[in-house]
Amino acid sequence: MNTNLKVSDLSENTGETQLRELFGQAGHIKSITRPVDDATKQLRDFAFIEMATAFEATKAIQLFNGYLIDGKAIKVTEVRTQLRQIGRNGFDRNGGRHGQDQFIRGNSRSGAGRRSGNR
Numbered sequence: 691m692n693t694n695l696k697v698s699d700l701s702e703n704t705g706e707t708q709l710r711e712l713f714g715q716a717g718h719i720k721s722i723t724r725p726v727d728d729a730t731k732q733l734r735d736f737a738f739i740e741m742a743t744a745f746e747a748t749k750a751i752q753l754f755n756g757y758l759i760d761g762k763a764i765k766v767t768e769v770r771t772q773l774r775q776i777g778r779n780g781f782d783r784n785g786g787r788h789g790q791d792q793f794i795r796g797n798s799r800s801g802a803g804r805r806s807g808n809r
Contacts, residue, residue: 691744693720694769695751698736700724701760706737708759713739716753717746738769 697709706722713719720740727734741747747768755766 691748691768692770693741693744693747695739695741695747696736696765696767696769697739697754698765698767699762700733700735700737700764701762702733702735704760704762709737709739712754712757712759713741713750716741716750718742 695713706724709722709724710719713722718741720742721738722740723738725734725736725738726732739750741750751766751768754764756763757766758764
């Protein structure tokens, strides 16, 4: 298990101080990120919390998953990061395209064909 947690279903009234006090009971918190919606400029209904150790992250999940805060039952889950190996042609092993440019024609899996901007 890693040390990164996602806390979902937060009330708009739940602040970083409340999260720090609550999750601090499970151990040392390295960081808390509470994203803001670009369109509405309001806090999103989730936060990311990085605990110092995997043991503390596991403890936080056990203690606080389903915990009521500001009248809402929160969900605490592990953030799973997925590393993808990107080939020279800009594709991962599952065929997903990465990068800014798009293929216009040709065999895009092999990298053949014209790319926009490189005419």
